Amino acid sequence: MKYKHIKGLQLQKPSYLSTPNQKIRELLAGGEVELEKENLEEFESLGVQVQPIKKEPKKKVKKEEK
Amino acid sequence: MAVSGKVYSKSDFSIGIKNKNATAFETAAANDTAYELLPVINVSAPVLNLVESGEIRSNNAGMIELDTDQFRTTKGGFITMDFEVPAERDMIVRMLANVLQDHGESGSGPYVHTIQATSSAALARPDFTGSSTAGVPSIFDIGLYYPESAQDKMLTSAVIQSLTMNFDMADGRCLLSGTFYSGMASSSKFLVEQTLSANSAAPTLMSTSPTQIESYFDVKKLDVDGQTLEDIVITAVSFTFENNVARVGRDSNGDAESYAFGIPSVNITGELSIMYDGNVNFEATRNILIDFLGDGTSGTRATLKLQQGDGTVSTAGEMNIECEIYSTAVNLDPNADTGAVITIPFKVVQPTSSGAASGTAFKFEYADSTPSSGW
Numbered sequence: 330m331k332y333k334h335i336k337g338l339q340l341q342k343p344s345y346l347s348t349p350n351q352k353i354r355e356l357l358a359g360g361e362v363e364l365e366k367e368n369l370e371e372f373e374s375l376g377v378q379v380q381p382i383k384k385e386p387k388k389k390v391k392k393e394e395k
Numbered sequence: 396m397a398v399s400g401k402v403y404s405k406s407d408f409s410i411g412i413k414n415k416n417a418t419a420f421e422t423a424a425a426n427d428t429a430y431e432l433l434p435v436i437n438v439s440a441p442v443l444n445l446v447e448s449g450e451i452r453s454n455n456a457g458m459i460e461l462d463t464d465q466f467r468t469t470k471g472g473f474i475t476m477d478f479e480v481p482a483e484r485d486m487i488v489r490m491l492a493n494v495l496q497d498h499g500e501s502g503s504g505p506y507v508h509t510i511q512a513t514s515s516a517a518l519a520r521p522d523f524t525g526s527s528t529a530g531v532p533s534i535f536d537i538g539l540y541y542p543e544s545a546q547d548k549m550l551t552s553a554v555i556q557s558l559t560m561n562f563d564m565a566d567g568r569c570l571l572s573g574t575f576y577s578g579m580a581s582s583s584k585f586l587v588e589q590t591l592s593a594n595s596a597a598p599t600l601m602s603t604s605p606t607q608i609e610s611y612f613d614v615k616k617l618d619v620d621g622q623t624l625e626d627i628v629i630t631a632v633s634f635t636f637e638n639n640v641a642r643v644g645r646d647s648n649g650d651a652e653s654y655a656f657g658i659p660s661v662n663i664t665g666e667l668s669i670m671y672d673g674n675v676n677f678e679a680t681r682n683i684l685i686d687f688l689g690d691g692t693s694g695t696r697a698t699l700k701l702q703q704g705d706g707t708v709s710t711a712g713e714m715n716i717e718c719e720i721y722s723t724a725v726n727l728d729p730n731a732d733t734g735a736v737i738t739i740p741f742k743v744v745q746p747t748s749s750g751a752a753s754g755t756a757f758k759f760e761y762a763d764s765t766p767s768s769g770w
Contacts, residue, residue: 336704336705336710337704337709337710337711337712337713340703340704340710340711340712341712342604342606345604345606374504374505374764375504375505375710375764376505376709376710376713376762377710377711378710
């Protein structure tokens with residue numbers, strides 16, 4: 330699932346995190362990033378907040394009857 | 396005998412500290428304790444303040460003091476040791492809790508620590524021989540690691556006597572400096588010729604991810620001239636905590652039986668340097684001098700709020716400092732290289748309402764990844 334950064338990641342030192350640097354940079358840049366369970370657990374232990382991106386279900390397009 | 400050609404560097408020396416329950420106040424520091432590294436830049440040596448005198452006595456025709464006139468005893472003495480260390484995330488609370496002997500903790504990672512002196516949570520007098528709760532009373536055993544075995548030293552039941560927490564934007568990081576105090580100077584509590592044996596004779600890191608605390612604040616506000624909190628541009632701010640800890644009593648070894656703390660008071664002073672700008676200057680409603688002059692008979696206190704993070708203190712590394720400051724001078728340096736700077740030396744005071752203590756004198760909140768008790 331993809332996540333967006335809410336707060337706190339900028340206070341952490343990336344080299345001490347097991348979450349890949351690239352993902353951290355993308356999150357800090359405001360991007361939507363795929364995160365694994367261990368990434369989320371690491372963030373939770375530090376109080377770093379991320380928000381899951383909920384994809385809106387595609388609306389079914391009704392065919393117009395003639 | 397030939398000279399020794401071995402030369403040592405400051406990197407061969409180190410300081411380790413370890414918190415212990417106050418119930419062990421009279422227990423000597425142990426050489427197999429897993430001391431944790433105090434990452435000082437320069438290692439200082441303990442200063443022995445012993446009871447001594449040497450005066451010429453009567454019936455000495457030679458007019459030079461005799462060796463037998465000399466008196467010096469470790470019994471009744473005390474030891475101090477200065478330090479300066481870059482503040483780290485998992486260490487700053489331990490130091491501040493020790494100097495103020497106050498600490499509250501919540502959470503389980505991140506841990507949220509509160510050290511405060513407020514009307515509803517005033518500083519309590521510590522019982523240095525009682526049982527510690529949440530790490531308070533906080534006393535440290537200190538291991539001084541020297542280059543070769545059987546040269547190490549240990550200080551027993553030390554407390555930080557004074558601590559300065561300095562956020563200077565020019566330094567880039569917060570620096571802590573101060574003095575340890577131990578009222579245990581006898582040969583059984585100030586131990587020399589030791590071999591500190593734990594962890595291959597090296598102190599362990601307080602954290603395997605040592606993170607230095609930077610000198611900046613996301614929020615920095617001062618209610619200048621009795622107005623609402625104004626945003627200020629800080630060039631430096633420091634706080635100095637002094638608790639006047641001193642030994643009391645004397646056991647059979649000559650060591651302290653307890654410590655006096657905060658007698659007559661715990662003093663928090665500091666210095667705030669801010670830019671002379673559109674928010675803080677000498678015009679009406681923004682006049683920082685008015686806080687000093689007050690109504691002409693006493694100055695006016697002001698609230699200083701500093702935050703690293705968004706103020707919620709819920710993420711490791713977030714910090715809130717709130718205090719009530721009473722300026723003791725207002726100095727303007729119009730010639731500073733980066734623009735005119737106002738510097739205010741201050742002391743922290745307990746605000747009152749209708750004559751009774753009301754509100755916050757000093758409150759420090761910090762989130763990190765480490766509990767501050769049980770280490």
